Amino acid sequence: MRDGIINILVVGIGGQGVMTAAEMLARTALNQGYDVKKTEVAGMAQRGGVVSSHVRFGPRIYSPQIDAGEADLLIGFEAAEALRWLPWLRPTGVAMVNTLRIAPPVVSVGLYDYPADPIGQLAASGVEVHAFDAGAIAEQLGNPKLVNSIMLGAISDHLPFPADVLKTAIIEGFRAYKPKLAEVNAQAFDAGRQAGHTDR
Amino acid sequence: MNAVVHAKAASRHLLSGNEAVARAAWEAGVRVAAAYPGTPATEILENIALYPDIYSEWSVNEKVAVEVAIGASLAGSRALAAMKHVGMNVASDAFMTQSLAGVVGGLVLVVADDVGLSSSQNEQDSRYWGRFGHMPILEPADSQEAYEMTKMAFDLSEQYETPVIVRMTTRVCHVKAMVEFTGERVEHPAAGFQKNPQRWVMTPANAKPRLALMHERDRQLRALSETSELNTAYVGSDRRIGFVTSGPAFMHVREAFPNAPVLKLGFSHPPPLEKIRAFAATVDTLVVVEETEALLETEIRAAGIAVQGKELLPRCGELAPSVLRPAIKALLGELHEAPKPLQAGVFPRPPTMCASCPHLGPYFALSHIRNLNIVGDIGCYTLGAGHPWNALDTCTCMGASLSMAHGMDKGRGASDEQKHIVAVIGDSTFLHMGMQGLLNMIYNRGNVTVLLLDNRSVGMTGGQENPGTGQNLHGLPAPRVDFVKLAEGLGVRPERIRTVDPYELPTIVKLVREEIKMEEPSVIITTRPCSLTDRFERFRPYAVVEDLCTGCGNCIDLGCPAISVARRERVATKSGKSRELVFARIDPNACTGCHMCAGTCAPAAIVQQSQDSVVRIQPHA
Ligand SMILES: Cc1ncc(C[n+]2csc(CCOP(=O)(O)OP(=O)(O)O)c2C)c(N)n1
Ligand code: SF4
Ligand code: SF4
Numbered sequence: 001m002r003d004g005i006i007n008i009l010v011v012g013i014g015g016q017g018v019m020t021a022a023e024m025l026a027r028t029a030l031n032q033g034y035d036v037k038k039t040e041v042a043g044m045a046q047r048g049g050v051v052s053s054h055v056r057f058g059p060r061i062y063s064p065q066i067d068a069g070e071a072d073l074l075i076g077f078e079a080a081e082a083l084r085w086l087p088w089l090r091p092t093g094v095a096m097v098n099t100l101r102i103a104p105p106v107v108s109v110g111l112y113d114y115p116a117d118p119i120g121q122l123a124a125s126g127v128e129v130h131a132f133d134a135g136a137i138a139e140q141l142g143n144p145k146l147v148n149s150i151m152l153g154a155i156s157d158h159l160p161f162p163a164d165v166l167k168t169a170i171i172e173g174f175r176a177y178k179p180k181l182a183e184v185n186a187q188a189f190d191a192g193r194q195a196g197h198t199d200r
Numbered sequence: 201m202n203a204v205v206h207a208k209a210a211s212r213h214l215l216s217g218n219e220a221v222a223r224a225a226w227e228a229g230v231r232v233a234a235a236y237p238g239t240p241a242t243e244i245l246e247n248i249a250l251y252p253d254i255y256s257e258w259s260v261n262e263k264v265a266v267e268v269a270i271g272a273s274l275a276g277s278r279a280l281a282a283m284k285h286v287g288m289n290v291a292s293d294a295f296m297t298q299s300l301a302g303v304v305g306g307l308v309l310v311v312a313d314d315v316g317l318s319s320s321q322n323e324q325d326s327r328y329w330g331r332f333g334h335m336p337i338l339e340p341a342d343s344q345e346a347y348e349m350t351k352m353a354f355d356l357s358e359q360y361e362t363p364v365i366v367r368m369t370t371r372v373c374h375v376k377a378m379v380e381f382t383g384e385r386v387e388h389p390a391a392g393f394q395k396n397p398q399r400w401v402m403t404p405a406n407a408k409p410r411l412a413l414m415h416e417r418d419r420q421l422r423a424l425s426e427t428s429e430l431n432t433a434y435v436g437s438d439r440r441i442g443f444v445t446s447g448p449a450f451m452h453v454r455e456a457f458p459n460a461p462v463l464k465l466g467f468s469h470p471p472p473l474e475k476i477r478a479f480a481a482t483v484d485t486l487v488v489v490e491e492t493e494a495l496l497e498t499e500i501r502a503a504g505i506a507v508q509g510k511e512l513l514p515r516c517g518e519l520a521p522s523v524l525r526p527a528i529k530a531l532l533g534e535l536h537e538a539p540k541p542l543q544a545g546v547f548p549r550p551p552t553m554c555a556s557c558p559h560l561g562p563y564f565a566l567s568h569i570r571n572l573n574i575v576g577d578i579g580c581y582t583l584g585a586g587h588p589w590n591a592l593d594t595c596t597c598m599g600a601s602l603s604m605a606h607g608m609d610k611g612r613g614a615s616d617e618q619k620h621i622v623a624v625i626g627d628s629t630f631l632h633m634g635m636q637g638l639l640n641m642i643y644n645r646g647n648v649t650v651l652l653l654d655n656r657s658v659g660m661t662g663g664q665e666n667p668g669t670g671q672n673l674h675g676l677p678a679p680r681v682d683f684v685k686l687a688e689g690l691g692v693r694p695e696r697i698r699t700v701d702p703y704e705l706p707t708i709v710k711l712v713r714e715e716i717k718m719e720e721p722s723v724i725i726t727t728r729p730c731s732l733t734d735r736f737e738r739f740r741p742y743a744v745v746e747d748l749c750t751g752c753g754n755c756i757d758l759g760c761p762a763i764s765v766a767r768r769e770r771v772a773t774k775s776g777k778s779r780e781l782v783f784a785r786i787d788p789n790a791c792t793g794c795h796m797c798a799g800t801c802a803p804a805a806i807v808q809q810s811q812d813s814v815v816r817i818q819p820h821a
Contacts, residue, residue: 013549014551023214023376024234026214026376027214029219029605035378036377036378037342037376037377037423038212038214038376039371039374039376041316041370042317042372047552048549048551048552048554048761049549049551050549056279061377062452062454063451063452063454063455063456063520063521064342064371064375064377064448064451065371065518065521067520067521067522068522069538078545079690080547081546081549082377083546103764104547104548104549104550104552104761105552105587105588105759105761105764106547106548106549106550106587108764108765109587109588109756109764109765110765110768111587112547112548112598113346113547114547115546127742162817170627176399196739
């Protein structure tokens with residue numbers, strides 16, 4: 001964090017819920033009284049492309065973009081995507097990574113290789129890395145769509161406001177629109193929060 | 201239910217620039233809004249559609265949208281048309297003359313420039329249109345300003361009887377930021393159309409006297425720009441460089457140089473040259489930071505003010521802090537120490553067509569037929585230029601495929617003698633601007649095989665409705681154009697109009713082969729909906745039966761992203777050479793059960809999973 005501004009980069013692939021997670025963070029920060037900007041480039045994201053969403057909040061935010069080397073927190077919904085965006089992280093930054101691997105057609109047909117050990121590569125760069133299989137946790141809780149709440153739970157102890165603030169915001173969101181899913185998302189958040197503390 | 205629609209004045213919301221424009225239009229009393237989708241502007245109308253007190257529609261193209269808005273304005277209604285930057289090219293014929301005649305109800309054109317080309321065929325600076333068409337330009341830098349300036353634009357438009365351009369960029373349209381509402385809807389009832397031929401019938405005799413009036417309006421707007429509160433100087437302690445900037449570039453300047461004086465131009469055309477001159481006198485060096493062309497810079501220099509700009513900064517793309525810092529440091533003769541970013545090299549992840557996309561079948565066919573020049577158009581099917589199809593040879597602008605194909609036929613060169621010319625176009629693009637090309641080709645006895653890929657959706661921009669889908673912007677039933685009858689009406693012989701299920705691969709390959717041999721235009725129309733829309737029906741997924749798969753790799757050539765390579769094997773052929781076998785697998789989470797790939801598999805190794813054998817597995821590398 002610099003000048004009281006926190007820069008969070010959420011990355012993954014179109015359709016994974018990257019933008020929803022970033023939106024949740026941005027809304028919560030706004031309600032906590034911060035100035036907030038959130039931006040993403042996801043032109044053709046729904047067709048399997050890279051999605052990155054920048055969330056910045058602090059006393060006053062001008063540019064919405066996070067420059068290379070300026071992110072405090074990198075939330076990776078997919079292992080190779082987290083590695084792709086590593087250059088955006090500060091050397092003192094934290095990477096929270098779902099170990100899911102999704103190979104695009106250019107990899108599966110053999111034009112490119114999927115990195116053998118993306119998490120290892122992240123860690124070798126010296127940043128603080130936490131990695132876990134969010135899909136497995138979601139499966140245990142019985143719904144693959146819980147990955148979002150799990151990832152938010154995982155980073156909740158790296159925010160400038162208490163983890164419970166984010167948790168409450170998520171649950172209230174579900175209470176308002178999908179009340180049946182509120183309880184299981186609360187569990188997912190807690191499970192993610194715990195997983196986020198395991199070392200890679 | 202959208203919370204913003206019912207929100208009261210003084211409430212605060214996290215809104216994109218596009219959402220902010222929609223709310224502003226509602227508050228400003230807009231009665232008619234029209235648009236054609238296009239990134240990054242699409243959500244402006246989608247959000248306006250949430251406000252029941254505004255009549256809103258998807259028009260068939262941007263020219264039509266602007267003309268609808270003009271008509272509403274002449275009837276006295278406040279009206280808005282929204283479009284992406286290239287939409288202005290299409291609409292320009294309408295506003296170039298209406299700007300001369302003027303407007304009655306406030307008329308605002310919201311145009312979104314895709315600075316950085318996140319999803320466009322070019323990068324163009326719409327601020328030229330303000331100069332060309334004598335219209336004032338407001339340039340918001342974030343959502344709050346998009347909201348405020350849109351409201352102001354309507355007052356300005358009515359006061360000076362001119363269309364007003366609100367110029368957005370991707371970084372305003374799609375950035376979410378805090379917006380505090382300052383009001384609620386204020387109705388502006390329409391007085392009704394007042395007949396006045398001298399004013400509204402732009403014959404040469406009537407138009408000529410309007411020229412002087414338009415130039416007088418320019419003069420008044422220039423004076424207004426000098427005093428407008430939208431053009432504000434921010435003082436700074438470090439006066440070595442003072443910045444003149446507009447739009448989101450202002451945010452980047454403030455971010456990168458928090459101590460520098462900045463003159464922010466929200467009312468950027470006509471530019472307040474005297475205000476700029478006074479500001480220039482307070483700093484050592486004046487630098488213009490504008491996206492993307494050197495418009496302000498040229499005008500400031502022409503006014504005799506010393507200024508720098510594009511010799512320091514790029515002429516394209518976003519002027520982000522990472523771009524500004526090294527350029528300005530160099531100007532100051534300082535060493536710029538960029539933080540050394542960490543390194544990572546990862547494979548590209550280009551966008552692909554979706555699993556079971558109805559465009560896959562036609563591209564499978566085109567990639568298997570030789571001697572074709574394939575003239576393309578804009579939509580999801582433009583991805584057919586990429587891997588694994590490599591079956592699209594041009595893409596220029598919406599609707600160009602048919603007319604360019606016709607020209608390529610008429611202008612055949614020596615190497616084209618044996619070639620067949622094919623045009624590929626989507627339903628929305630055909631209705632936008634493609635029909636004229638077909639009409640022209642028929643009229644002039646051309647010979648092109650047209651693939652009209654009707655997926656009943658504007659797929660590329662997120663699945664909007666169009667006159668071919670049977671629904672309107674609000675999801676209500678609407679008359680649905682009959683493409684077969686339309687083609688026939690334009691003069692295509694009925695025998696040469698063929699409809700085909702794009703999932704039936706052998707059929708579509710055969711059909712394309714037949715039609716390219718014809719000595720007259722053919723239109724092949726596909727009939728399956730976009731897989732991402734509600735019209736699409738999912739079935740149980742398919743799977744590759746390992747024991748039956750011979751490793752021929754045919755199904756991989758289809759390019760369905762649900763199909764991937766399970767393993768490769770090198771084997772010796774009878775002739776003693778070696779051949780690579782490619783065994784496939786299907787991701788059951790991604791497969792929609794469309795059965796298209798089964799048509800590529802000679803040993804019938806691709807079969808639908810039975811009810812109880814559906815396995816959910818994690819995709820892996
Ligand atoms: C003048 C203009 N307006 C809008 C766009 C944005 N745009 C690109 S493709 C497209 C329509 C695609 O629809 P369709 O032809 O039905 O093909 P699909 O994407 O569904 O395959 C639009 C609106 C553009 N490129 N140019
Ligand atoms: S959005 Fe629709 S048309 Fe576009 S690639 Fe996907 S299925 Fe095809
Ligand atoms: S059936 Fe074949 S072509 Fe259709 S979605 Fe499944 S894998 Fe793709």
